[in-house]
Amino acid sequence: MSDNLILVVEDDPDILQLLTYNIRSAGYEVITATEGNSALAIVRQYLPRLVLLDLMIPGISGFDVCKELKRGSETRKIPVIMLTAKGDEVDRVVGLELGADDYVVKPFSPRELILRIAAVLRRSSPEEVDKPWVREGLSVDFQAHRAEVDGAEIALTATEFKLLTELLRNSGKVQTRDQLLNKVWTYQFEGYARTVDTHIRRLRQKLGPYADWIKTIRGVGYKFQG
Amino acid sequence: MSDNLILVVEDDPDILQLLTYNIRSAGYEVITATEGNSALAIVRQYLPRLVLLDLMIPGISGFDVCKELKRGSETRKIPVIMLTAKGDEVDRVVGLELGADDYVVKPFSPRELILRIAAVLRRSSPEEVDKPWVREGLSVDFQAHRAEVDGAEIALTATEFKLLTELLRNSGKVQTRDQLLNKVWTYQFEGYARTVDTHIRRLRQKLGPYADWIKTIRGVGYKFQG
DNA sequence: GGCAAACGTAACATCTTCGTAACATAAAGG
DNA sequence: CCTTTATGTTACGAAGATGTTACGTTTGCC
Numbered sequence: 001m002s003d004n005l006i007l008v009v010e011d012d013p014d015i016l017q018l019l020t021y022n023i024r025s026a027g028y029e030v031i032t033a034t035e036g037n038s039a040l041a042i043v044r045q046y047l048p049r050l051v052l053l054d055l056m057i058p059g060i061s062g063f064d065v066c067k068e069l070k071r072g073s074e075t076r077k078i079p080v081i082m083l084t085a086k087g088d089e090v091d092r093v094v095g096l097e098l099g100a101d102d103y104v105v106k107p108f109s110p111r112e113l114i115l116r117i118a119a120v121l122r123r124s125s126p127e128e129v130d131k132p133w134v135r136e137g138l139s140v141d142f143q144a145h146r147a148e149v150d151g152a153e154i155a156l157t158a159t160e161f162k163l164l165t166e167l168l169r170n171s172g173k174v175q176t177r178d179q180l181l182n183k184v185w186t187y188q189f190e191g192y193a194r195t196v197d198t199h200i201r202r203l204r205q206k207l208g209p210y211a212d213w214i215k216t217i218r219g220v221g222y223k224f225q226g
Numbered sequence: 227m228s229d230n231l232i233l234v235v236e237d238d239p240d241i242l243q244l245l246t247y248n249i250r251s252a253g254y255e256v257i258t259a260t261e262g263n264s265a266l267a268i269v270r271q272y273l274p275r276l277v278l279l280d281l282m283i284p285g286i287s288g289f290d291v292c293k294e295l296k297r298g299s300e301t302r303k304i305p306v307i308m309l310t311a312k313g314d315e316v317d318r319v320v321g322l323e324l325g326a327d328d329y330v331v332k333p334f335s336p337r338e339l340i341l342r343i344a345a346v347l348r349r350s351s352p353e354e355v356d357k358p359w360v361r362e363g364l365s366v367d368f369q370a371h372r373a374e375v376d377g378a379e380i381a382l383t384a385t386e387f388k389l390l391t392e393l394l395r396n397s398g399k400v401q402t403r404d405q406l407l408n409k410v411w412t413y414q415f416e417g418y419a420r421t422v423d424t425h426i427r428r429l430r431q432k433l434g435p436y437a438d439w440i441k442t443i444r445g446v447g448y449k450f451q452g
Numbered sequence: 453g454g455c456a457a458a459c460g461t462a463a464c465a466t467c468t469t470c471g472t473a474a475c476a477t478a479a480a481g482g
Numbered sequence: 483c484c485t486t487t488a489t490g491t492t493a494c495g496a497a498g499a500t501g502t503t504a505c506g507t508t509t510g511c512c
Contacts, residue, residue, distance in 0.1 A: 197459065442469095
């Protein structure tokens with residue numbers, strides 16, 4: 001579960017692209033759906049931080065998607081921002097009563113949208129997801145992008161930090177090199193799996209006494225085990 | 227100071243009555259003003275819990291009232307909901323940037339309005355005022371728009387000050403260039419992320435001995451770490 | 453023990469990213 | 483109006499990060 005992930009549900013390809021671009025630019029990760037059923041499936045699988053939901057989508061309507069989300073115990077607390085065609089008051093009110101946290105009226109300005117997203121996230125998050133990870137002498141502060149070993153900051157590169165984050169987030173679970181490549185190297189990376197080894201090594205080196213908290217599972221991949 | 231008091235600023239008597247009636251029905255106390263100057267005076271005297279502010283009012287405009295409220299140390303934290311004639315995007319955005327906490331577009335439904343008032347009140351917490359930021363020889367007075375290095379004022383441009391403010395406000399947290407662009411610059415750029423670098427550099431230059439409090443997180447962005 | 457596959461390590465070339473300066477243009481101020 | 487200041491853009495070099503290759507080492511299995 002990425003703590004920075006936003007699901008955008010919108011069937012118009014142009015608007016979808018516009019939304020995706022702007023939200024990404026604001027520093028969030030984006031996944032998309034173009035109709036109701038897959039939207040629900042994706043929410044349940046990825047548990048995004050927020051759902052931006054167009055009302056008029058094929059299949060299950062935006063209303064019903066929202067209603068459904070607010071019924072599930074896992075998905076209830078995920079904030080929803082409704083995207084409505086222009087000024088249909090009834091829709092707005094019903095939306096808010098359904099449990100949507102806000103709405104944005106088309107046509108919207110990107111900046112306004114980002115402000116609203118930020119506002120909703122601000123008031124919905126107990127900031128628990130981004131808490132620094134600490135065990136013994138190893139601490140990782142994700143917000144500050146900072147890691148410490150026995151009180152001293154260690155200089156991790158962007159990739160190393162991402163890799164460590166990914167390992168920590170799936171602490172205890174083995175991840176194959178391919179999985180790590182997909183998550184840490186977001187772009188389509190035609191690279192060699194051995195690249196992961198190299199970065200694991202560099203990471204271990206910098207972790208010093210805690211190097212062996214990154215376990216090698218021979219024939220499978222790596223896992224973090226504090 | 228009643229903790230349930232809402233000031234409604236609106237010059238149209240019909241709308242004013244509609245607003246007053248509905249907000250009272252929702253359990254709040256209401257005082258009213260019909261133009262900007264008296265609105266300011268009333269706010270300062272009664273310190274209401276929230277201000278519902280029409281944009282088009284005689285005398286001082288809603289914008290200026292809002293701006294003025296956000297300048298005073300006593301009134302800064304009072305949330306403002308803007309009431310705009312029609313969905314003029316620019317108005318909305320500027321309103322939000324002025325420090326308004328939300329806006330409602332006329333014609334509005336009473337239920338929607340009440341929901342928004344409740345939402346804004348819910349999230350408006352007793353946060354601390356924008357006190358000057360001071361550490362060692364560096365001090366930044368947001369209200370005075372003034373910064374000092376070792377006792378001497380440094381001349382920051384508007385952009386530099388905004389940038390510094392944004393960094394300070396998220397002190398310790400990394401922010402990507404895109405995030406900074408969205409927050410500091412009010413419009414969207416088309417891949418000119420290097421602009422941020424330039425301004426960071428100018429800022430650092432003026433910060434003198436404290437230049438390195440602005441940390442570069444290579445591959446990610448910048449953060450302030452005093 | 454012998455073997456092969458899997459993994460660790462080191463070194464290197466290449467590519468990114470960032471800082472810097474210089475320039476061009478827009479805005480502000482007199 | 484002209485001058486000054488602020489702002490955005492571009493170019494380039496240095497420092498750093500990254501991916502790859504080659505080779506050494508370990509592991510599991512017979």
